[in-house]
Amino acid sequence: xxxxxEKGPRKRPFSISSLDPSSAPRKxxxxxxxxxxxDQRADAIFVSSLHNVSYLxxxxxxxxxxxxxxxxxxxxxxxxxxxxxxxxxxGARVRITKKGLLxxxxxxxxxxxxxxxxxxxxxxxxxxxxxxxxxxxxxGVRWVDDGNAVEFLRIVKxxxxxxxxxxxxxxxxxxVRAVYKQIKPGISELDIAAEIDYQMRRKGAAGPxxxxxxxxxxxxxxxxxxPTNRRLGKNELVLLDQGAILRGxxxxxxxxxxxxxxxxxxxxxxxxxxxxxxxxxxxxxPGATAGDVDQAARRALERAKLGPYxxxxxxxxxxxxxxxxxxxxxGSTAVLQEGMVITVEPGIYLEGFGxxxxxxxxxxxxxxxxxxxxxxxxxxxx
Numbered sequence: 001x002x003x004x005x006e007k008g009p010r011k012r013p014f015s016i017s018s019l020d021p022s023s024a025p026r027k028x029x030x031x032x033x034x035x036x037x038x039d040q041r042a043d044a045i046f047v048s049s050l051h052n053v054s055y056l057x058x059x060x061x062x063x064x065x066x067x068x069x070x071x072x073x074x075x076x077x078x079x080x081x082x083x084x085x086x087x088x089x090x091g092a093r094v095r096i097t098k099k100g101l102l103x104x105x106x107x108x109x110x111x112x113x114x115x116x117x118x119x120x121x122x123x124x125x126x127x128x129x130x131x132x133x134x135x136x137x138x139x140g141v142r143w144v145d146d147g148n149a150v151e152f153l154r155i156v157k158x159x160x161x162x163x164x165x166x167x168x169x170x171x172x173x174x175x176v177r178a179v180y181k182q183i184k185p186g187i188s189e190l191d192i193a194a195e196i197d198y199q200m201r202r203k204g205a206a207g208p209x210x211x212x213x214x215x216x217x218x219x220x221x222x223x224x225x226x227p228t229n230r231r232l233g234k235n236e237l238v239l240l241d242q243g244a245i246l247r248g249x250x251x252x253x254x255x256x257x258x259x260x261x262x263x264x265x266x267x268x269x270x271x272x273x274x275x276x277x278x279x280x281x282x283x284x285x286p287g288a289t290a291g292d293v294d295q296a297a298r299r300a301l302e303r304a305k306l307g308p309y310x311x312x313x314x315x316x317x318x319x320x321x322x323x324x325x326x327x328x329x330x331g332s333t334a335v336l337q338e339g340m341v342i343t344v345e346p347g348i349y350l351e352g353f354g355x356x357x358x359x360x361x362x363x364x365x366x367x368x369x370x371x372x373x374x375x376x377x378x379x380x381x382x
Contacts, residue, residue, distance in 0.1 A: 026091045036149045042119040044069035049124050051320045052150040057092040065105045076105045106136020119146035155325045156339040168246035169361050169372035175199040176375040185234045189214040189227035200244045209243030209250035209322040220354040235260040237354035250322040253373045254359035257380040270379045272304035273356045276346040284369040290332035297346040306348050315343040340364040
């Protein structure tokens, strides 16, 4: 394995030694949510997103709804999760339903005379679910949009969340390093993808954050190519995009390697993408906008006359979901705050030739950023 090194600033790996994963109890999250509800003059919020339910009370089952009012929180789930809910849920009462989540949650809301204005996300319910919930709750309540209240809270991670995400990043780093040893001409994209997913599980991940991407040769110019039976050939690019879920939180990393000794054109293109990533990271700081970060990457690629070949956003928020706020794209006005975790992933894609993308997970710090993923970013020649 040969590495071609690019000169540039190097940052120390992110350390979690000073972070306490238990330092942000869920009751604080519920308190912050209640404060937002008060601003909206809502008496309660009906939470149907399973990620939001997990964030607020810890429950990880596949059927749940949560009602939070000014004095209490109540989780609704079914009898399959009786024991699991008793073990996982914190800060909320558990009600095991007998007639369906929406019917029972709606009946509960109907019985609470002090609850007459309920915030919720209509987009997270199917039309039939929406009608069933309103019917069960009765005509005496008014439903208002929740303004993505829980998602807004999730954008800024607490120290416990960052500690888990640092571990998830370390795990996927180790997967990438292990898989490099398997990449060689003749092996299929599907074989490499299977090895990546296997290594994740072996190292303790619950599973992949998304469908693992392995794209070789001309197919590496497809930003989200699915792996196929195509066998890797000599003297071609291979793009690997993978992420792991650890204790509920996602990681996401992309590396691009070359099979053989890379020609000057590949080294020049790779260096341009590397410089774009460094420029984007250099723009990260509290108070900057996500659009500023995206613009820094685009300017670097435009200087290299590669702007037209960068066809997606520079990154996205990361957390319980692999894609969440903020969007790190052109024109994004989201203001970066300490504790946000985002990806930085500029790339170029040339039809008939191939693609190059370098992606890392970073946390916004008081003075800038820290890398969570640290696997080598230099062009690897395998």
